[in-house]
Amino acid sequence: MSIFTKKYIQDSLSYEEYRQMGKDLVQQGKTTGPNQTEKLFGYSKLNDKRMDRLDKTQELQPETIEFIKSIRMPQYWVMITELWCGDAAIHLPLIEKMAALNPRIRLCILLRDDNPEIIDEYLTEGTRSIPKLILLDENLEEIGVWGPRPEGAQQIRDEWKAAGGGDKEVMLEAIQRWYIQDKGISVQREVLALLTKKQETAT
Secondary structure (H helix, E strand, O other): OOOOOHHHHHHOEOHHHHHHHHHHHHHOOOOOOOOOOHHHHHHHHHHHHHHHHHHHHOOOOHHHHHHHHHOOOOEEEEEEEOOOOHHHHHHHHHHHHHHOOOOOEEEEEEEHHHOHHHHOOOOEOOEOOOOEEEEEEOOOOEEEEEOOOOHHHHHHHHHHHHOOOOOHHHHHHHHHHHHHHHOOHHHHHHHHHHHHHHHHHHO
16 A cells, blocks of 8 residues: 555645745755755755756657657656755756656655655665655556666666775766766656556556
8 A cells, every 4th residue: 555645745845846945945045854054055056056957958858758748647756855965956857847748747746854754665775865756646556666866877876885985976976977978868768667567567
């Protein structure tokens, strides 16, 4: 049984509400979540500018557009995030563009630290890694789960961890370079693969 109820959907933020909240917080020198550190605020300020750019420049693949537009049954796409999360800032504008293609899809944004009972159902190697995208059908039953990052980017992180860690900033820079080269194509393919698998199972 799904942990989600209608209340989570009703209490969620739209993309526009999330972006405006982020801008308001950045103006106040704040971020989302209980940890109001200078470092997290710096990430949030950077992410706000990054999302402004991606809103204007990211493009969807033709096959993505065709598939998303073909969806006939209502869906909820629940994105768990925080303003300071760099991976979320890269992927959320793209997810929003995908959801906006079809009026049957509603993108619902939940803050991780305001909803621990949700993120604790979707841990990554025992951690509350974000972003996490949970695809739900009209009955709030799970279609699939994506995140916290595409397979190629996750591989960079896993190899860094397997090598004993080290300078985390070097690893994060390598992931950012991968994102720039990938141009959001992997996220589109992976989300479409989840939706396709559900369709095939249903037929």
